[in-house]
Amino acid sequence: MQAHHLKIKALAAIAALALAAAVQATDLHVVASGGFAQAYKDLSAPFEHASDDHLVSAWGPSMGTTRNAIPARLARGEAIDVVIMVGDALDKLMAEGRLEPGSKVVLANSPIACAVRLGAARPDIGTVDGLRQAFLGASHVAYSDSASGEYIKHELLDKLGIKQQMDGKAAQIPATPVGEIIAQGEADFGCQQKSELKPVKGIEIVGLLPEEVQRRTQFAGAIVRGASHPEAGAALLRFLASPANAAAVEATGLEPAGEQR
Known part of the structure; x- marks a missing residue:
C-alpha cells in the first residue's frame, strides 16, 4: 500500500514538472524578411529543441508599402516579439520608438x-x-x-x-x-x-x-517595444548570432556577422 502511494506521488511530481515546463514554454512571435528567412528556418528547430519555446513565424519585406511589410505590421499593432530585417530599416523603426532600445543584434551581411x-x-x-x-x-x-x-x-x-x-x-x-x-x-x-x-x-x-x-545588406534582429516575451526573444537573437551557428548561416548564401569585408 505504501509503495502504491509512493508511486502515485512520483507520478504526480512528474506531472507537475511537465506542467511547469509547459507553462514556462512560450509562443514566440517572429517576423523575418526574405534575406535571412532561410537561415532562420534552418535554425528554428534547433532553437526550439534547445529552449522548449515554440516559434510562430511570419514573413514580410523590411520596407515598402505591401500589407506584409514589417513596418506595416507594426503600425497595425500585430502581436510580434521579434523582427529580423534589413539593418537600416530596423534602425529607422528603432528611432521611431517601435523597438526596444539597445536590443539590436547584427546577424549577417548579404551580398x-x-x-x-x-x-x-x-x-x-x-x-x-x-x-x-x-x-x-x-x-x-x-x-x-x-x-x-x-x-x-x-x-x-x-x-x-x-x-x-x-x-x-x-x-x-x-x-x-x-x-x-x-x-x-x-x-x-x-x-x-x-x-x-x-x-x-x-x-x-x-x-x-x-x-x-557590390552592396552588402546588413541583417539584424531586435525586440519589439512591448513584446510579450522579451527574454525569449533575446535568447533567440543570441542563438542566431552565435558563432556555433555561423556555418548554417553561411550555407544559405549569407556572410556571418563576424566576417569583415
Missing part, C-alpha cells in the same frame, strides 16, 4: 547576386563591363522592392551608365521574390540578395555583383 532561368545562357558578370552587358542584353530585368532593389534602381544603374537604356525593360517587383519571376519566365535576368535567390527552384545563380559595385 547581391544575379540569376537567369534554369538552362538559359549564363552571362559573365565577373566584371563591371560584363554586368553592364548582361543588363543591356536582357529582354526583361527584375529586381526587388527591398534593399537590393532600391540600390539597383537608385544607384547601380547610374554607376553602370545604363539607367535610360533600361527604362521600360527593368522593373521593381513588389513582395514576390525575384527568383520566382525569373523561374516563371516573366524576366530573363534579375538580381537580388543571394540568400533570397538560393532557395528558388528553376533558376541558376550566375554570380555576385563585382566588388566594385
